[in-house]
Amino acid sequence: xxxxxxxxxxxxxxxxxxxxxxxxxxxxxxxxxxxxxxxxxxxxxxxxxxxxxxxxxxxxxxxxxxxxxxxxxxxxxxxxxxxxxxxxxxxxxxxxxxxxxxxxxxxxxxxxxxxxxxxxxxxxxxxxxxxxxxxxxxxxxxxxxxxxxxxxxxxxxxxxxxxxxxxxxxxxxxxxxxxxxxxxxxxxxxxxxxxxxxxxxxxxxxxxxxxxxxxxxxxxxxxxxxxxxxxxxxxxxxxxxxxxxxxxxxxxxxxxxxxxxxxxxxxxxxxxxxxxxxxxxxxxxxxxxxxxxxxxxxxxxxxxxxxxxxxxxxxxxxxxxxxxxxxxxxxxxxxxxxxxxxxxxxxxxxxxxxxxxxxxxxxxxxxxxxxxxxxxxxxxxxxxxxxxxxxxxxxxxxxxxxxxxxxxxxxxxxxxxxxxxxxxxxxxxxxxxxxxxxxxxxxxxxxxxxxxxxxxxxxxxxxxxxxxxxxxxxxxxxxxxxxxx
Numbered sequence: 001x002x003x004x005x006x007x008x009x010x011x012x013x014x015x016x017x018x019x020x021x022x023x024x025x026x027x028x029x030x031x032x033x034x035x036x037x038x039x040x041x042x043x044x045x046x047x048x049x050x051x052x053x054x055x056x057x058x059x060x061x062x063x064x065x066x067x068x069x070x071x072x073x074x075x076x077x078x079x080x081x082x083x084x085x086x087x088x089x090x091x092x093x094x095x096x097x098x099x100x101x102x103x104x105x106x107x108x109x110x111x112x113x114x115x116x117x118x119x120x121x122x123x124x125x126x127x128x129x130x131x132x133x134x135x136x137x138x139x140x141x142x143x144x145x146x147x148x149x150x151x152x153x154x155x156x157x158x159x160x161x162x163x164x165x166x167x168x169x170x171x172x173x174x175x176x177x178x179x180x181x182x183x184x185x186x187x188x189x190x191x192x193x194x195x196x197x198x199x200x201x202x203x204x205x206x207x208x209x210x211x212x213x214x215x216x217x218x219x220x221x222x223x224x225x226x227x228x229x230x231x232x233x234x235x236x237x238x239x240x241x242x243x244x245x246x247x248x249x250x251x252x253x254x255x256x257x258x259x260x261x262x263x264x265x266x267x268x269x270x271x272x273x274x275x276x277x278x279x280x281x282x283x284x285x286x287x288x289x290x291x292x293x294x295x296x297x298x299x300x301x302x303x304x305x306x307x308x309x310x311x312x313x314x315x316x317x318x319x320x321x322x323x324x325x326x327x328x329x330x331x332x333x334x335x336x337x338x339x340x341x342x343x344x345x346x347x348x349x350x351x352x353x354x355x356x357x358x359x360x361x362x363x364x365x366x367x368x369x370x371x372x373x374x375x376x377x378x379x380x381x382x383x384x385x386x387x388x389x390x391x392x393x394x395x396x397x398x399x400x401x402x403x404x405x406x407x408x409x410x411x412x413x414x415x416x417x418x419x420x421x422x423x424x425x426x427x428x429x430x431x432x433x434x435x436x437x438x439x440x441x442x443x444x445x446x447x448x449x450x451x452x453x454x455x456x457x458x459x460x461x462x463x464x465x466x467x468x469x470x471x472x473x474x475x476x477x478x479x480x481x482x483x484x485x
Contacts, residue, residue, distance in 0.1 A: 016098055017062070017071050018078075023097040025104045031057060038180070040064045040074075041102065045109060055094055058105040073180065074103055076333075080153055080179045081107070083337045087147050089140040091164070091175045112165025112172045131264055134226040135291060140174045141222060142291075145215045146282035149185075150364065152340025154211075157181040158218035159200045160225070184336035185212055198238045199231045203246050204276050213276035216285070220271025227264060228256055232272075263290035283364075318430065318448045319468055320383050320396065321437045325416055326409075327396035335395055342394045352388035384438030407466070414465045424459035 016022065025031070032045040035056060041064065046057040065071050081093035092108040115137070141163060148155055157178060165172040181195045192208045194201075202217035204210040224232055232250040235241040250272055251257070252265060267288045270280040285291060315323075327335070345361030346353050353361070359374045369377075381389045381397040389397075417425045417433050425433075430445055452460050452468045460468075 017065075017074060017103055018096060018098045020098070022099045024099060025057070025097045025106075028097075029055070029057065029106065038178070040070070040180075046106065054109045055106050056091075056109045058107065060103045060105070062100075062102055076184075077179050077182065078105060079333070080182050080184070080337070081105070083184075084148065084151060084153060084179075087144070089144045089174055089176060090147075091177045107177075108166075108175070110164035110166050110175050110177070112167045112169075114161055115163040115165065115174065116160035131227070131261060131290075134223060134264070137174065137226060138219065138223045139286070139291060141176075141219055142282050142285045144176045145219055146286060148182075149212050149215070149282055150341060150344050152184050152186070152337035152344075153179075153182055154185045154191075155179065155182050155215050155218075156195050157197060157200075158215055158222065159197050160222055161197075184333070184340070186336070186340055198241050198245075199233065201242070201245060202276070203274055206242055206246055210276065213279050213281075216271055216279050216282060217276075219282075219285070220268060223271065224250070224268055227260055227268065261290065263288075267291070316448050316451060316468075317383070317434065317444045318452070320380075321433060322413055322417070322465075322469065323396040324383055324392050324437060326413055328392050330395070338395050338398060339391065341398070342391055345394075352390050353394060354388055358389065386438070410466050410469060411462060413469075414462050417465075424461050425465065426459050430460070 028050070029046040029048055032047065034042055034044050036043045038058075041058065041060040043056055043058045046055050047053065048055060060074055065074065078093070078096045081091075084090050085093055091110060094106040094108070096106070097104045141158070145155070145158070155176070157180070158176075162176060162178045164175050164177055166175055183191070185191075189211065191210055194205055194208060196202075196205055196214075196218065200218040200221045202210060202214035205214050221231060233241055233244040233248060235244050250269075252269070257265065267280075267285065267290050270288075271285060273279040280288070342353070343349075344364075345357055347357055347360070348354075355375065355378050358378055359369070359371070362369060362374065362377075378389065381393055383393050383396070414425070415421065417429055419429050419432065427445065427449060430448065434445060449458065449460070452464050454464055454467070455461075
């Protein structure tokens with residue numbers, strides 16, 4: 001069962017952070033034991049009453065959100081989790097709720113515990129991860145970084161505590177959590193806020209001038225710890241530690257470094273290069289011989305972009321047009337990540353994605369498709385049929401169904417097509433809309449009317465339109481999405 005969506009949404013009486021009605025989470029979930037605690041609140045185990053499914057619930061107390069900036073960070077965290085939804089090594093977002101005291105983020109429960117605790121236990125016992133163990137752990141971590149960067153997100157707080165194992169089993173998957181410090185990024189944008197954790201923070205972050213390369217430094221520190229059991233910097237206080245990060249050279253001479261392979265040392269040094277311009281990218285790390293020589297290999301997994309394109313392929317043409325209209329009205333904040341992803345696939349910077357660029361982009365995201373399969377996806381996303389995918393088409397095909405859960409937003413979208421405001425979309429109005437967006441197939445219009453018009457009056461009313469837009473549960477958002485004013 002998905003998130004609760006009110007059939008008769010009412011505006012909350014007080015200003016809310018998520019701009020939607022308050023919901024008593026205890027009516028939907030049984031809140032259990034505490035799993036962890038952070039700056040703004042706690043994370044607890046919870047069980048959904050209707051399905052008996054176990055999740056984790058991060059409760060952010062409003063009293064701890066002192067500034068408008070803090071509230072914006074909460075909204076951004078939720079948007080980023082939705083944007084990244086479907087990635088195999090990222091904890092899955094389910095829903096966000098709000099009551100008068102807190103915002104609650106419900107997400108996938110990972111029962112295997114923190115990576116940090118496993119590393120700590122080995123370190124206390126005087127043991128180190130083998131190089132094979134280190135490869136198997138660092139590869140999914142760097143894969144998270146690669147996918148985040150490709151989709152326009154910088155994590156900014158990568159550390160072992162922010163990676164959980166999905167279960168206690170041997171086949172447990174490593175999952176990234178806590179996107180509270182994360183931001184949407186654009187190529188060439190420089191960031192100044194000092195965020196992150198002392199042991200893992202990159203030197204350029206401390207200098208107040210950095211970009212996405214800072215995530216690679218943090219991943220490099222994790223690899224350093226995996227190989228030798230301790231971080232490269234140690235000090236009595238955090239202030240002294242940060243000074244060490246800025247001035248000290250990293251130790252590669254003490255035990256056990258002399259016994260660590262040359263390839264492993266080379267990779268760590270490339271990830272921990274102090275000049276971010278000379279530092280390896282995530283793709284460089286994954287292509288490094290030490291990573292590729294390991295016995296463990298990543299099976300290609302259909303990523304979020306591919307799965308959304310596949311979903312889009314099966315929609316009728318009117319629904320595709322409606323989503324394109326919806327995409328064109330999203331805020332800059334909501335589409336920032338998708339715009340970066342579009343730019344990363346549009347390698348010739350022409351403003352459109354060609355068939356070859358789509359194939360190359362999907363390959364970089366880990367998908368192995370035949371030429372004919374990519375052609376099918378291309379045809380599906382190319383709503384106007386001109387042979388390329390423009391930014392609006394791309395966003396409408398890959399967005400996580402923004403605004404489909406809110407009746408007021410759907411009604412506004414319905415009114416875009418109901419030109420005479422009589423409460424119905426007629427065959428003539430549908431033809432007009434399809435021509436406006438370059439869809440000229442008369443047969444498809446007849447098929448749409450037949451498919452959507454459940455009361456057989458030859459027109460589409462709002463209830464029928466809403467049913468069409470929400471018809472496939474796999475296309476609905478996994479949680480109530482933030483409205484756009």
